Amino acid sequence: MRHTSARRREALTGLAFIAPWLVGLVVFTLGPFLASGYLSLTSYDMLTPPRFTGLANYRQIFEDPRFYKALGVTFYYALVSVPLDLAVALGLALLLNQRVRGLGLFRTVFYLPAVLPPVVTAVLWNWILNPDFGIVNAGLRALGVPTSHLPQWLVSPEWTVPAYVLMSLWGVGTAMIVSLAGLQDVPRELVEAALLDGAGAWARFRYVTLPMLTPVLFYNLVQGIIAAFGFFTTPFILGAGLGSGAGVDDSGLFYALYVYQQAFGQLHLGYASALAWVMLFLVLLLTLLVFRSSSIWVYYGGERR
Amino acid sequence: MTALRSEATPGAAALPAPVRAAPRRPLGARLARAATYAALVAISAGFLVPLAWLVLSSLKPGDEIFIFPPRWFPSVFRWSNYAQAVTSIPFLRFTLNTLLIAGVGVVGNVLSSSVVAYGFARYRFPGRDALFVLMLATTMIPFQVLMVPQYILFKQLGWLNSFLPLTVPAFFGSAFYVFMLRQFILTLPPELDDAARIDGANAWQIFWHIVLPNLRPALTAVGIFAFQGAWNDFLAPLIYLDDHNLYTLQLGLNLFRGSFRTEWNLLMAASVLTILPVLLLFFFAQRHFIEGVKFTGGKG
Numbered sequence: 001m002r003h004t005s006a007r008r009r010e011a012l013t014g015l016a017f018i019a020p021w022l023v024g025l026v027v028f029t030l031g032p033f034l035a036s037g038y039l040s041l042t043s044y045d046m047l048t049p050p051r052f053t054g055l056a057n058y059r060q061i062f063e064d065p066r067f068y069k070a071l072g073v074t075f076y077y078a079l080v081s082v083p084l085d086l087a088v089a090l091g092l093a094l095l096l097n098q099r100v101r102g103l104g105l106f107r108t109v110f111y112l113p114a115v116l117p118p119v120v121t122a123v124l125w126n127w128i129l130n131p132d133f134g135i136v137n138a139g140l141r142a143l144g145v146p147t148s149h150l151p152q153w154l155v156s157p158e159w160t161v162p163a164y165v166l167m168s169l170w171g172v173g174t175a176m177i178v179s180l181a182g183l184q185d186v187p188r189e190l191v192e193a194a195l196l197d198g199a200g201a202w203a204r205f206r207y208v209t210l211p212m213l214t215p216v217l218f219y220n221l222v223q224g225i226i227a228a229f230g231f232f233t234t235p236f237i238l239g240a241g242l243g244s245g246a247g248v249d250d251s252g253l254f255y256a257l258y259v260y261q262q263a264f265g266q267l268h269l270g271y272a273s274a275l276a277w278v279m280l281f282l283v284l285l286l287t288l289l290v291f292r293s294s295s296i297w298v299y300y301g302g303e304r305r
Numbered sequence: 306m307t308a309l310r311s312e313a314t315p316g317a318a319a320l321p322a323p324v325r326a327a328p329r330r331p332l333g334a335r336l337a338r339a340a341t342y343a344a345l346v347a348i349s350a351g352f353l354v355p356l357a358w359l360v361l362s363s364l365k366p367g368d369e370i371f372i373f374p375p376r377w378f379p380s381v382f383r384w385s386n387y388a389q390a391v392t393s394i395p396f397l398r399f400t401l402n403t404l405l406i407a408g409v410g411v412v413g414n415v416l417s418s419s420v421v422a423y424g425f426a427r428y429r430f431p432g433r434d435a436l437f438v439l440m441l442a443t444t445m446i447p448f449q450v451l452m453v454p455q456y457i458l459f460k461q462l463g464w465l466n467s468f469l470p471l472t473v474p475a476f477f478g479s480a481f482y483v484f485m486l487r488q489f490i491l492t493l494p495p496e497l498d499d500a501a502r503i504d505g506a507n508a509w510q511i512f513w514h515i516v517l518p519n520l521r522p523a524l525t526a527v528g529i530f531a532f533q534g535a536w537n538d539f540l541a542p543l544i545y546l547d548d549h550n551l552y553t554l555q556l557g558l559n560l561f562r563g564s565f566r567t568e569w570n571l572l573m574a575a576s577v578l579t580i581l582p583v584l585l586l587f588f589f590a591q592r593h594f595i596e597g598v599k600f601t602g603g604k605g
Contacts, residue, residue, distance in 0.1 A: 007429075013508045014428025021421040021440065024477025029443050032454035039453060046457070092348070098341050108591060109349045112356075115587050115594070117537040119555040120576045123562060124359050127569060135358055138375050170355065174598055181599035230447055233539040237559065259449045264544065269453050276449040283447060 040274035045267045057274035067275065069250050070258040076161050077254070078228035081168040086220055089175035090213070094205075096176075097183045107180070114173030122237035125167045129153035136166075154238060157251035164252070167234065175220045182216030183209065214298040218290065225286050229279055232256040255279055363387070363573035370569045383570070390574035398550060399557035406471050406542075406553060407535035413475030414482055414531040415524050421478040422486035423512050427498065437487075444480045448540070456544060470545045471538075475531070482527045485597065489523040490516060526597035529590050536583060554579045 015022075040057055042050035061067050092110055096103055113121070128134050131152045140150055153163040186209055194204045235254040239246030246253040246261075259279065263272035330338075358377075362370065363386055365379040391397065425437055459470040493516065501511045517524075539555045546552060552560065558579060561572055587594060 010428050011430035014424045014430040014433065017424025017428065017508075017512070018421045018436070018478075020417045020476065021478035021483065022436075024417075024474065025440075025443070027458075028455065028474050028477060029446065029451065032451040032458065033446060035454035035457070036450050046460075095341055095345055095348075098338075100341060100345065104591075106345050106349055107595075108588075109352050111591075111594070112584075112587065113352060115533060115537075115583055116580050117539075117555055117583065119537075119539050119558050120359075120580050123558065123572060123576060124355055127362075128355055128358060132373060133371050133375055135354070135375055141374070170352065177595055177598045226445070226447070230449070236539075236543075237562070256447075256449055259452075260540075263453050263456075269457075273450075273453050276447065276452070279447055280450050284445065287445065 036273045036276060039270050040277045042270040044270040046269060047267075050270065053270070057271050058278075060271065061274055061278060066250065066253065066258060067278075070253045070255045073161060073251065073253050074228055074231070074255040077164055077168075077231070078225060080161070081165045082221065082224035082228060084165065085168055085172045085175055085224065086217060088169060089172045089220065090179050090217070092172070092176045093179035093183050096180055107177070110176055111173035113170045118233040119237060121167065121170070122234040125163070125170075126154065126238055129163050129166070131155055154252070155248065157247070157249045160247045160251035164231075164234065175224075178216055178220060179213070182213050186212045211299040215300060218294055218298045222287055222290055225290070226283055229283050230256050232260065236260070359573055360577060362570060363390075363577050365570050367568060367570055386570050386574040387578070390571040391578065393568075393571060394557055394561050394575065395549070395552075396554075396557065396575065396578070399552050399554045402468075402551060403536060403553040403555075406468050407532050409468070409472040410475045410535040411528045411531045413472065414479055415528050417476045417478040418482035418527060419486050419517060419520055419524060420512070422483045422490055423516055425483065426487045426490035427495070427516075440480045440483065452544065459545065465545060466547045466551065467545075468551070471535075471541055479531075482530070486520060486523050486527065489520060493519050522593070522596070525590065526593040529586060529593050530597055532586065533583060 039050060041052060041054060043053050043056070044050035096106060096110075100106065129136055131137055131150060134153070136153070137150045141147070151159045151162070153159050153166075190208050190212070191204055194208045199207065231254050235246055235252045235257045239252040239257065246257050255275075256279075259272050259275045262268045262275060361377060361379065364382045364384065365386075366381065366383050369376065369379055425433065455470070456465075459465055462469075464470050464473075497515050497519070498511050501515050506514065537555065538553070539559075542553045542556050543559075546556060549560070558572070558575060561567075561575055
């Protein structure tokens with residue numbers, strides 16, 4: 001009897017400690033989550049009560065050209081920037097892992113841009129990428145690129161997403177730190193054993209380091225996908241000034257930006273909720289795909305999962 | 306851009322050999338080493354160029370902003386740009402607002418997340434593991450899903466156009482920080498708790514006097530992330546704040562960008578001032594940043 005009452009006491013104490021999170025979960029997460037699901041089935045403008053419309057919003061989404069545009073822009077950006085950033089982050093981490101002197105200094109320089117406010121980053125790059133007065137094109141001109149071939153960053157639609165990709169490269173610091181930590185966890189004995197077996201630098205990387213690093217790459221990949229769908233501030237800053245659009249011909253209409261515009265620009269709150277649920281579905285689907293595929297390419301220390 | 310720069314490296318091969326004291330290595334190894342440093346220096350330059358441009362531009366007279374081809378250095382260093390930038394928008398007001406929101410957010414996150422983490426780490430109760438998994442799962446929900454209902458909730462509470470929607474949620478634990486702190490608590494020896502319990506301390510006293518002091522390094526990391534997050538945040542203030550007097554720095558910068566036919570030199574000066582606290586924090590607490598990123602990243 002005493003035993004069970006001690007257990008009960010422990011359980012109650014534990015619950016008391018996690019109570020703040022439980023309350024927050026209900027009020028700020030689960031409640032809104034369910035409410036959003038309901039709102040996605042309504043027509044709602046905040047002035048009159050929500051009107052139930054069934055799946056009308058979802059039907060409308062699949063006929064909405066701007067939905068497809070937003071999806072296309074987001075996927076294009078994710079498909080290019082996520083692998084590219086992953087590779088660059090890994091490359092930088094490999095360079096830093098050569099037991100270099102001044103490691104701290106270089107690491108600081110590479111990580112620094114990732115902690116800056118996105119508003120500042122957006123405003124700064126908007127100008128750096130200015131096709132006429134920006135330093136990127138000045139550099140390209142100095143390298144001999146003819147004026148007629150200079151990229152029209154953020155000005156011509158086909159140069160909008162590449163501009164965002166370039167900006168994302170500046171922010172690879174976080175992924176680099178994660179990769180570097182992963183590299184430092186690779187047991188030296190393994191690498192040295194491979195060295196004794198006569199493996200060259202590439203073979204050591206390909207067959208020892210890279211497999212040990214796959215959990216980190218996996219994590220960065222999932223984070224990258226989620227980040228691409230939530231990418232908002234930069235496209236908002238750079239696409240603004242064009243009414244409800246986003247960049248020339250909607251070329252910067254990222255998904256999260258479109259949800260925001262529908263919700264707070266046009267007060268289509270039901271429609272925006274449906275868009276958000278489609279986004280949730282896509283993010284979960286992609287993450288699930290990455291998870292499912294991970295048993296093939298992600299290596300977890302010793303045991304196969 | 307970095308790729309372009311890393312190709313322009315022949316000059317950097319003349320760097321001093323980095324391993325002077327060590328016994329001479331074969332030529333190939335030394336060349337590889339020199340190439341590594343050359344690449345690091347070149348890429349660093351690429352990463353720093355935008356920041357250098359930001360600072361130099363903030364000191365240019367207005368008519369030197371749009372010149373072709375772009376020129377790096379101002380003809381005179383116009384320090385008065387900074388004075389002008391902070392007076393042409395209510396910069397001090399925005400700074401205080403941001404500090405207030407970030408400060409309250411730090412206190413809320415540190416307190417609530419450590420309390421919750423302690424509960425998950427040290428007590429057994431039915432459904433604990435399921436709840437913990439649920440907590441991690443909530444991090445997969447995009448903010449866009451919660452954004453509209455949260456807005457309606459805060460509207461009904463009469464909290465729109467106030468700091469409450471930006472600060473109150475911080476007091477209910479944040480999944481990332483709870484996860485991080487729980488892992489940290491699990492590395493602390495439970496004997497500490499037991500000893501205090503034998504001495505007659507209750508659960509709260511153990512948490513407050515034994516666990517919290519030992520958590521300090523992890524709490525610092527949480528505080529730094531929470532501060533940086535709140536300082537840099539744009540979307541939530543954009544949704545909840547209307548009155549210019551309540552604007553944060555990030556909203557202020559955006560206002561600046563829109564309302565003047567963008568005086569870029571002043572905008573750059575204001576930007577430099579806005580990133581300064583983050584930079585200082587970063588330089589003084591870099592270790593904590595990196596530990597935190599490793600922690601949530603590597604073991605996630």
